[in-house]
Amino acid sequence: LELVEKFPDVQTYMMLGEAFMQIQEPERAISAFEKALERNKKDSSLASKIGKALVMTHDYQKAVDYYESACRSDPSQVGLQHDLAELYFRLKYFDHAERVLMQSLDRTKDSEDPLTMELDVKALLLLAKVAKGAKDTPRFLDMQMR
Numbered sequence: 410l411e412l413v414e415k416f417p418d419v420q421t422y423m424m425l426g427e428a429f430m431q432i433q434e435p436e437r438a439i440s441a442f443e444k445a446l447e448r449n450k451k452d453s454s455l456a457s458k459i460g461k462a463l464v465m466t467h468d469y470q471k472a473v474d475y476y477e478s479a480c481r482s483d484p485s486q487v488g489l490q491h492d493l494a495e496l497y498f499r500l501k502y503f504d505h506a507e508r509v510l511m512q513s514l515d516r517t518k519d520s521e522d523p524l525t526m527e528l529d530v531k532a533l534l535l536l537a538k539v540a541k542g543a544k545d546t547p548r549f550l551d552m553q554m555r
Contacts, residue, residue: 413441419449426458435465453479453486460492472496480509487513487528494535503543510536 413421422445429438439462446455456479463472476493480486490513497506510532517525540546 417444419445419452422448423455423458426462430458430462430465433465435462438462439466451483453483453489456486456489457492460489460496464496469496469500473500484516487517487525487532491528491532491535494532494539498535498539498542501542503539506539507536507543510539 410425413425422441426438426441426445429435429441439459442455442459442462446452446459449455456475460472460476460479463469463475473493473496476489476496479489480493483489490509494506494509494513497503497509513532514529514536517529520526520529
């Protein structure tokens with residue numbers, strides 16, 4: 410805490426948030442991550458950390474709302490979309506998870522960037538899990554063939 414008082418910048422707030430996560434204090438981590446995000450609004454990794462901390466507090470609706478808002482404000486953040494889809498999957502909102510993943514895949518379909526292609530593979534794997542969870546066997550098999 411002393412470090413943050415002396416150097417109230419993004420990096421120290423991130424370190425403080427990570428420290429709180431390590432000692433299982435997600436509420437305090439959320440506060441630290443939010444202060445870091447105020448100083449760097451474009452950092453999607455901070456938004457992801459806040460979402461994950463909200464999940465740790467079992468405040469799933471707030472986590473969903475947070476991820477949806479973050480995805481709306483920057484639709485290019487595929488990682489946040491995957492986090493949201495994963496949360497929907499865990500909550501058994503299979504249709505919502507599929508919608509988010511399909512939108513993500515549509516946005517990146519023409520990319521030849523290796524990192525983007527890797528994220529697409531992860532999206533397809535999660536989409537297969539979603540189809541399996543929804544007991545949509547034909548869709549599950551289709552996802553396995555992609």
